Amino acid sequence: xxxxxxxxxxxxxxxxxxxxxxxxxxxxxxxxxxxxxxxxxxxxxxxxxxxxxxxxxxxxxxxxxxxxxxxxxxxxxxxxxxxxxxxxxxxxxxxxxxxxxxxxxxxxxxxxxxxxxxxxxxxxxxxxxxxxxxxxxxxxxxxxxxxxxxxxxxxxxxxxxxxxxxxxxxxxxxxxxxxxxxxxxxxxxxxxxxxxxxxxxxxxxxxxxxxxxxxxxxxxxxxxxxxxxxxxxxxxxxxxxxxxxxxxxxxxxxxxxxxx
Amino acid sequence: xxxxxxxxxxxxxxxxxxxxxxxxxxxxxxxxxxxxxxxxxxxxxxxxxxxxxxxxxxxxxxxxxxxxxxxxxxxxxxxxxxxxxxxxxxxxxxxxxxxxxxxxxxxxxxxxxxxxxxxxxxxxxxxxxxxxxxxxxxxxxxxxxxxxxxxxxxxxxxxxxxxxxxxxxxxxxxxxxxxxxxxxxxxxxxxxxxxxxxxxxxxxxxxxxxxxxxxxxxxxxxxxxxxxxxxxxxxxxxxxxxxxxxxxxxxxxxxxxxxxxxxxxxxxxxxxxxxxxxxxxxxxxxxxxxxxxxxxxxxxxxxxxxxxxxxxxxxxxxxxxxxxxxxxxxxxxxxxxxxxxxxxxxxxxxxxxxxxxxxxxxxxxxxxxxxxxxxxxxxxxxxxxxxxxxxxxxxxxxxxxxxxxxxxxxxxxxxxxxxxxxxxxxxxxxxxxx
Numbered sequence: 001x002x003x004x005x006x007x008x009x010x011x012x013x014x015x016x017x018x019x020x021x022x023x024x025x026x027x028x029x030x031x032x033x034x035x036x037x038x039x040x041x042x043x044x045x046x047x048x049x050x051x052x053x054x055x056x057x058x059x060x061x062x063x064x065x066x067x068x069x070x071x072x073x074x075x076x077x078x079x080x081x082x083x084x085x086x087x088x089x090x091x092x093x094x095x096x097x098x099x100x101x102x103x104x105x106x107x108x109x110x111x112x113x114x115x116x117x118x119x120x121x122x123x124x125x126x127x128x129x130x131x132x133x134x135x136x137x138x139x140x141x142x143x144x145x146x147x148x149x150x151x152x153x154x155x156x157x158x159x160x161x162x163x164x165x166x167x168x169x170x171x172x173x174x175x176x177x178x179x180x181x182x183x184x185x186x187x188x189x190x191x192x193x194x195x196x197x198x199x200x201x202x203x204x205x206x207x208x209x210x211x212x213x214x215x216x217x218x219x220x221x222x223x224x225x226x227x228x229x230x231x232x233x234x235x236x237x238x239x240x241x242x243x244x245x246x247x248x249x250x251x252x253x254x255x256x257x258x259x260x
Numbered sequence: 261x262x263x264x265x266x267x268x269x270x271x272x273x274x275x276x277x278x279x280x281x282x283x284x285x286x287x288x289x290x291x292x293x294x295x296x297x298x299x300x301x302x303x304x305x306x307x308x309x310x311x312x313x314x315x316x317x318x319x320x321x322x323x324x325x326x327x328x329x330x331x332x333x334x335x336x337x338x339x340x341x342x343x344x345x346x347x348x349x350x351x352x353x354x355x356x357x358x359x360x361x362x363x364x365x366x367x368x369x370x371x372x373x374x375x376x377x378x379x380x381x382x383x384x385x386x387x388x389x390x391x392x393x394x395x396x397x398x399x400x401x402x403x404x405x406x407x408x409x410x411x412x413x414x415x416x417x418x419x420x421x422x423x424x425x426x427x428x429x430x431x432x433x434x435x436x437x438x439x440x441x442x443x444x445x446x447x448x449x450x451x452x453x454x455x456x457x458x459x460x461x462x463x464x465x466x467x468x469x470x471x472x473x474x475x476x477x478x479x480x481x482x483x484x485x486x487x488x489x490x491x492x493x494x495x496x497x498x499x500x501x502x503x504x505x506x507x508x509x510x511x512x513x514x515x516x517x518x519x520x521x522x523x524x525x526x527x528x529x530x531x532x533x534x535x536x537x538x539x540x541x542x543x544x545x546x547x548x549x550x551x552x553x554x555x556x557x558x559x560x561x562x563x564x565x566x567x568x569x570x571x572x573x574x575x576x577x578x579x580x581x582x583x584x585x586x587x588x589x590x591x592x593x594x595x596x597x598x599x600x601x602x603x604x605x606x607x608x609x610x611x612x613x614x615x616x617x618x619x620x621x622x623x624x625x626x627x628x629x630x631x632x633x634x635x636x637x638x639x640x641x642x643x644x645x646x647x648x649x650x651x652x653x654x655x656x657x658x659x660x661x662x663x664x665x666x667x668x669x670x671x672x673x674x675x676x677x678x679x680x681x682x683x684x685x686x687x688x689x690x691x692x693x694x
Contacts, residue, residue: 060649063641088651100646104664110650113660118651153664170650 010037012073013178013209014059019070021051021058021234028054030234031070038177039206043220043245044213046231047253052213053097055231056182060094061087074178088114089121093176095167097183102154107166110154111136115173139172143199161192168199179203179210185219197222217249232256277440278408281330285411287387294391299408305401314400314528317584317616318555323524324498328470330409331361331439338435338464343368345433345464351681354429354458361434361466362411362441378424379417383444386415393446396476398530402500406442406474413445413474416457420450420480427456427486427678432473434466434497444474451480451508456675457487461501461521463494470498471522481508481535488678490685492521495550499525509535509564514674517544518682519554520689526555526584533560533567533595540569543672545682547689548581548613555584562595565625571602574669576662577613578693588620591628598628606636607665609658659690 014036021029028051036042046052058065059072061084072079079087102110116126127135140150143165155163164184171179181200185193200223204210212223220228220242228244229236230253237256238244278299285295307324308315334342342360346368350356357380358368364382374380386393393415394407414430434441449455461471471493479485493499499522507513517527533540546554560569575583589600606615619632639661647657666686673679 062645062649083654084645084648085651085653085657088649094649096646096649100640100642102643102646102661102664104667105660110647110660113656114647114650114652117653117656121651121653174651 010039012036013038013075014211015073016055017071017073019055019058019072020068021054022066022068023054023064027068028234029058032231032235034229034236036178036209036211038209040227041204041210041212041223041225042227042229043225044211044229044231045215045217045245045248048215050231051234052231053182056094056180056211056213059180060084060092085117086121088174088176089118091177093171093174093179095164095171095179095181095184097186099155099163099167101156101158103156105154107150107152107154108136111150111170111173114170118174135173139169142202143169143172144195145169159192160187161189161195164188164192164196165199168196168203171203172199177208179208181210181212181223183213183215185214185216193219194222217245220245230256277327277329281409284330284333285409286384287391288389291387291391291394294394295408298394298404301399301404302401302408305404308401314557314586317586317618318524318526318553320402320500320524323553324470327405328438328440330411331434331436331441331469333363334360334365334435339365339368341435341464342433345462346431349431349460349462351427351429351458352677354427356429356431357414358431358433359412359414359441359443361436361439362443364412364414377419377422378428379419381415383410383413383415393444393476396474396504398504402472403474403502406444406472406502409440409442409472410444410474411442413443415445416447418447418449418453418455420452422450422453422455424453424455427458429458429460432459432461432471434463434469434471434493436469437467438469440470440472442472444476446476447478449477449479449483449485452482453480454484455486456678457485458678459489461491461493461499463497466497467494468496469494471500473499473501475501475503477503477505479505479507479511479513482510483508484512486514486673486675486678487516488673488682489517489527490682491517491519491525491527492685493525494521495523495552497522501527503527503529503531505529505531507531507533507535507538507540509537511535511538513538513540514672515540515542516669516673516682517556518685519544519546519548519556520685522552522554524553526557528557528559530559531561533562533569534564536564536566538567540567541672542569543572543669545573545666545669545686546575546577546583546585547666547686548575548583549578549693550581551579552581553584554581555586557584557586559588559590560600561590561592562598562600563592565594565596565598567595567598569600570672571604572669572672573602573604574666575604575606575615576609576666577606577615578609580610580612582614582616584616584618586618586620587632588622589630589632591621591623591625591630593624595625596627598625598630600628600630602632604632604634605665607662608636608638655693662690663687
């Protein structure tokens, strides 16, 4: 089936099918369907409470969500059967809306441990120290991340912009095939946003898909999507090209509240 | 009636313990008299239990029950076994002093390497002349028992101004199963001297043994001292150790205790800041699993003005283990401008793990800055998820967070090499766990 897909269009990387998700007895996603092909950048827009972040958390495997129906396939495999670390090793990356601070775990040590854990899970050799350092230096330089930041605890004392750049740094290092950016613009000024977005754009490639979750159209000026989805009340209620984002900016989400 | 019988029973067992060992206990007749007196004190008090306030959380009567007979002096086979264990536990570059089943083992030790500025004797030699070493300022049942039964130990006298680059490592090795070792050592550090003392407690094939150790430390003015204790006794052993430390003026004293072994353990440290302008850093980590019980009790006595004390303690408790931290800071009426702080945190890795934190401030001066804090909790789920979402399997994610947690105490060790050594011990404990 995937071979056929590859012949006529692109291969489906992520397939969310009729997904229903509960949090503490309350249903948040009411049958969400979404397909993201490799090489594509999808934006998911929607008002607060529409279920955008729930979707990103369920894809990454965050505990506390109960999937009651539907499925998520990643490269044709059942993602919901995998632990979060298995998903990461398979190539799923969630850039957190609020990256946590981990005092006492040096960023460099964390990056190396995570990268080697993923490689080990895939049966690949661990990175040699010089190769790893070279790669980190290259990427951090392009993202304007000073070396002394990498010696500090993960995200400890980082500004909002630095935290998001650290997420992009990890994306660049781990080379995932699916990147989910959860409200990457929250808490960023325009300069910080531009640096982070440039970092993301540099990672666009034919083999990699991105799902950009955002409340505001602003981010999509910097990361221009191929497809825009509007979410409301736990479903995708409209999909279209990048112009849909501009439409939303002009008319707001109210028109979709009833459609859902 | 039943209680009385039980008490008599216990008393008699101890009497047998003492009388059967008496022939092997070194010392002049004056020493023997001191031992008998100490033994009578112990017999009167018997093993500490929960109704003794200082031992409330470590009820030795319930946890241990009885004191095992004195271990036989090590034979050639025991010394051979100990020699292999010394190799694996020696700190690189350290001058080793080895005690096997409570007896100093000269052939395994580096006594000849000591330069003129380190005086060395065994406890056995010292007791031929003087019983002073068997007396301590504070005492309780286990300290009295130690005074009565101590078979050997090391007596170090570091000269004024000595600058020792290599650590001195006292290694206690147990080879005798179901037996007790009683040791007592003294370390005297001269004025302006710089020294690092490491104590290690390990097993060489022994199981279900008991260790009762005492260390008397006296630090001269202007000295700079690191004292690291690493207790990794067998999983079914008992280790009760008592430290008596007196610190002079303008001293830097850096103490660290690591508990990774023994079924039941207690380190009780009594540290007196007796000279002005000194800085004490007293820290520790308990890493406990299964049904282990680990107790770290520190009493810091600010007897004079203008001293600083800092205590950072971390406990990681898995399975049904039980960690105890008791920290008391005493500020005497004259000890104005005392700056004393203590922070203890416990990380509970299972629902059945238990932590008791008992910080106490006894302040009798009015111009001081003292404080303490205590927390207990589980690993943060949001941090765990972040690490897992980056590809770390559950146990590895936990290990990284646990390392960071204990790192706050371990990083207080000033010496780079020893700090790395202790980090290595924590890493191996975490690997054992997963």
